[in-house]
Amino acid sequence: MNEIVKTMGLTKLYKGAAAVSNLNMRVNEGRIYGFLGPNGAGKTTTLKMLLSLIRPTAGEIEIMGKPLTPNTRIQILRGIGSLIESPSFYGHLTGAENLKILQTLLDVPKKNIDKVLQIVRLDNQRGKKASAYSLGMKQRLGLAGALLSFPKLLILDEPTNGLDPSGIQEMRELIKSLPKEYGMTVIVSSHLLSEIDQMAEDVGIIANGKMMYQGALDNLHDVDKSKSLEEIFLDLTGKEQSL
Amino acid sequence: MIKLLKCEFMKTRRRYIFVTALVVTAAMLAWIYPRHHSADLLRLGWMANLYELPLINSIFMPLLSIIVSSRLCDIEHKGLMLKKLAVTEKRGRIYDAKLLYGLAVMMLCVVLSWGATIAFSYIAGFEGNVPIKLYLLYLLFTAVPTVAVYIFQHTLSLCFKNQAVTFFAGAIGTFFGTFSMFLPQLSWLRMSLIWGYYAVLMFVGLFDWTKENRYQFAHFDVMGIDWTFFVVLIFICVVMYVIGREIFKRKEL
Numbered sequence: 001m002n003e004i005v006k007t008m009g010l011t012k013l014y015k016g017a018a019a020v021s022n023l024n025m026r027v028n029e030g031r032i033y034g035f036l037g038p039n040g041a042g043k044t045t046t047l048k049m050l051l052s053l054i055r056p057t058a059g060e061i062e063i064m065g066k067p068l069t070p071n072t073r074i075q076i077l078r079g080i081g082s083l084i085e086s087p088s089f090y091g092h093l094t095g096a097e098n099l100k101i102l103q104t105l106l107d108v109p110k111k112n113i114d115k116v117l118q119i120v121r122l123d124n125q126r127g128k129k130a131s132a133y134s135l136g137m138k139q140r141l142g143l144a145g146a147l148l149s150f151p152k153l154l155i156l157d158e159p160t161n162g163l164d165p166s167g168i169q170e171m172r173e174l175i176k177s178l179p180k181e182y183g184m185t186v187i188v189s190s191h192l193l194s195e196i197d198q199m200a201e202d203v204g205i206i207a208n209g210k211m212m213y214q215g216a217l218d219n220l221h222d223v224d225k226s227k228s229l230e231e232i233f234l235d236l237t238g239k240e241q242s243l
Numbered sequence: 244m245i246k247l248l249k250c251e252f253m254k255t256r257r258r259y260i261f262v263t264a265l266v267v268t269a270a271m272l273a274w275i276y277p278r279h280h281s282a283d284l285l286r287l288g289w290m291a292n293l294y295e296l297p298l299i300n301s302i303f304m305p306l307l308s309i310i311v312s313s314r315l316c317d318i319e320h321k322g323l324m325l326k327k328l329a330v331t332e333k334r335g336r337i338y339d340a341k342l343l344y345g346l347a348v349m350m351l352c353v354v355l356s357w358g359a360t361i362a363f364s365y366i367a368g369f370e371g372n373v374p375i376k377l378y379l380l381y382l383l384f385t386a387v388p389t390v391a392v393y394i395f396q397h398t399l400s401l402c403f404k405n406q407a408v409t410f411f412a413g414a415i416g417t418f419f420g421t422f423s424m425f426l427p428q429l430s431w432l433r434m435s436l437i438w439g440y441y442a443v444l445m446f447v448g449l450f451d452w453t454k455e456n457r458y459q460f461a462h463f464d465v466m467g468i469d470w471t472f473f474v475v476l477i478f479i480c481v482v483m484y485v486i487g488r489e490i491f492k493r494k495e496l
Contacts (some may be wrong), residue, residue: 048495048496051330052329052330052494054496055493055495058355074332074333077330078331079332082327082330087323088322088323088324089324090318090322091252091321091322092256092257092318093253093254093256097253100253101253101254102331104246104249104250104253105250105328105331105332106331107246128467130322139318145327156416
């Protein structure tokens with residue numbers, strides 16, 4: 001299986017303290033990779049490094065077989081859809097206008113706007129200002145922006161944050177459908193074990209900036225058959241860490 | 244770049260950037276005109292403009308720069324859009340496109356206020372014809388300090404989420420720049436501040452004005468134009484642009 005994302009010794013220090021330490025991440029193509037860890041474990045920092053939003057202190061990143069360098073950066077990043085932390089949008093513009101700007105920047109066909117609005121079920125709200133959207137709608141608009149170019153790789157940082165149970169389920173089903181329907185690889189981060197358990201095929205567990213486990217989710221169940229998945233997770237991340 | 248400028252235009256929909264800039268320019272013109280001109284000032288009017296307007300520009304143009312740059316960049320901060328834009332386009336180009344768009348708004352206002360000044364002066368009945376060469380020089384010496392101030396404001400607005408930082412830095416600079424015009428003995432002060440260059444590049448002086456006779460025997464004359472400071476200002480613009488662009492490129496989002 002091809003590895004679409006590969007990090008070698010990825011490290012990020014803030015004033016000498018390691019937010020991410022010597023991380024070797026491996027994401028297989030066409031799969032959903034759940035990036036799991038307690039709050040403050042280093043998930044967002046790692047994902048931001050993959051997107052060149054912050055610079056690693058040390059280590060290398062390889063995406064789609066190419067090393068991520070200043071020269072290859074934009075070419076690689078244009079093949080990635082992302083939703084990091086809170087969704088990005090211009091509140092004074094409508095949903096469709098927001099996507100029009102991204103469509104122009106990405107130079108993708110105009111019809112993609114209608115298509116992604118349909119996928120995230122915002123087609124009836126396309127003319128409404130984004131500032132008037134509910135939190136769930138804003139999240140879906142963010143996802144629509146990430147899907148606009150139908151990228152090979154989609155990076156979603158806690159995409160269900162702030163959603164109500166039905167919104168969470170809807171988002172989960174949508175994410176699960178992406179590899180099959182559009183051939184995408186999805187990296188989805190969460191601090192909720194149950195969330196990742198229902199969505200991901202592969203999992204990376206991070207705690208204190210270090211990768212504690214990486215592999216198929218099914219294999220994680222086999223680590224210790226006498227324990228529940230939650231107990232295994234707590235053993236790996238340290239019981240004092242919050243879920 | 245055209246694509247990015249098109250996006251800048253789309254982003255400013257319902258933000259009324261042009262309208263706001265035009266309102267500030269109109270306020271500036273309303274402050275200057277209409278006013279009563281004595282017979283002496285009607286005689287000296289064309290040159291008097293070139294003597295007085297740099298002071299007005301040193302207040303309004305930086306103020307306008309703060310407003311335009313802040314309104315253009317604040318939408319990116321409020322919408323958390325920089326992290327989205329940074330993965331679709333080179334950061335240097337994002338900086339350039341926004342700068343170009345903002346400068347276009349600023350230059351439109353500079354040219355409009357210049358044109359309005361000439362129009363109002365004709366309407367007021369100033370004697371003689373407009374000394375067009377001197378007015379073109381005045382236009383150049385208004386535009387270039389405005390570019391310098393705008394680059395500074397643009398960088399701050401883009402790099403700081405909190406636009407109060409931009410406002411206070413700009414307001415303090417404007418205060419010292421304008422203040423420096425009242426302290427001719429401290430020429431180093433205006434030369435060391437980009438806001439002071441409206442005064443540094445002033446090329447018309449007032450002579451023989453007295454408290455008793457006021458403008459009766461007064462006359463305005465062109466002083467020697469020292470192009471060195473114009474070149475210095477161009478150099479400052481280039482340096483500020485390179486540094487500002489680099490800071491934005493290195494900023495962690």
